[in-house]
Amino acid sequence: MSLDVLALNCTLKHGNAASSTGRLLDEVMEAFKAQDASGCTIRVVDLDVKPGVSADEGPGDDWPDLRTRILAADIVVIGTPVWMGQPSSVAKRVLERMDAFISEADQHSRMPTHGKVAVVAVVGNEDGAHHCHAEIFQALNDIGFTIPMGGGTYWVGEAMGATDYKDLPEPAGKTRHTTRVLAANAAHLARLLKDAPYRGVAN
Template sequence: MSDIRALVLVCTLKPSPSESSSELIGRRVLERLEAHGATGEVVRVVDHDVRFGVSTDEGDGDEWPAIREKVLDADVLVLATPIWMGQPSSVAKMVLERLDAEISETDDEGRPLMYGKVAIVAVVGNEDGAHHSHAECFQALNDVGFTVPANGSTYWVGEAMQGTDYSEKSPEPEATAGTNDTAAANAVHLARLLQGAPYPAQG
């Protein structure tokens, strides 16, 4: 069967080499994707000069086009984001805004270029907001053409009003490890199905 390529976009607010729970969960999801036959890489978005905007290239040194090429090469996109004030991070929202340009980017059969690609979302944070963050991200990703697999979300949130981070939990919480694997297995399965049976031509 065809190789499946995965890309993890980490949407932490912290540049490298700062520790990031969002990157940790993204890497753990990638490990599970690789266990199911995929290969891939992790990109921490704030390590790159990505400009605000809704085009494929905002010019003047914008580094989104290089990241976009990785998205185009991938079969599975993992969006890994922290929760801030009950919301996905501003970096995650910037990524979604940049992906908005893909609505008008089509292949030779009129399909958006993101058709045939699978998206899963990994969320970490304290207290609450995981389901809301998933909903925001999935709605936007689906709008631009990504397909969401069954149980395509994974998350960890800590208890209310405490300061423990996901990166401080050792071993990894069993429930999160399980959802990491389920999301990864279903994403690879769906990506293979879409390779064999693409969406119909548009128009």
């Protein structure tokens, strides 16, 4: 059973600017290919995702189209850099817009994300990867995604250092292994959920 993966690159860098988050997400997507799962990466900062917590914030809002793609995927990857120990503002904007899923539950109390898997990739040259994972995992769980065992991968350089992940001559070994585990576990869980969807409960 092939799976569709959508990676959201929440870097602050626009266009084709080199992105450490992008490099790590490339490695994540490559690991998914070995699990018969494939898709694409979207750089969210290049879209006009309006502030708000509804499914559509009006004219010019690019969120409705992105929302459609998120809900069409079997696995969603949130990729974020660490800024001042926090997920990027772009990642937080994505999570804020997903808040609308909570009010869209069906008659069985299932949000539109039920049965979908989410994982997180974090990169930076400062501490904060575990904190970023904790924040994003909690939000993703609140809005209906299922998080697999080992559902996060990350790389952080030396504290207060100047080395970026994109500048490493080759992928970090432990990060590469963790990324492979993430992809294997996420694909396994996504297939289980497609075969046996959540039944939910009556409202």
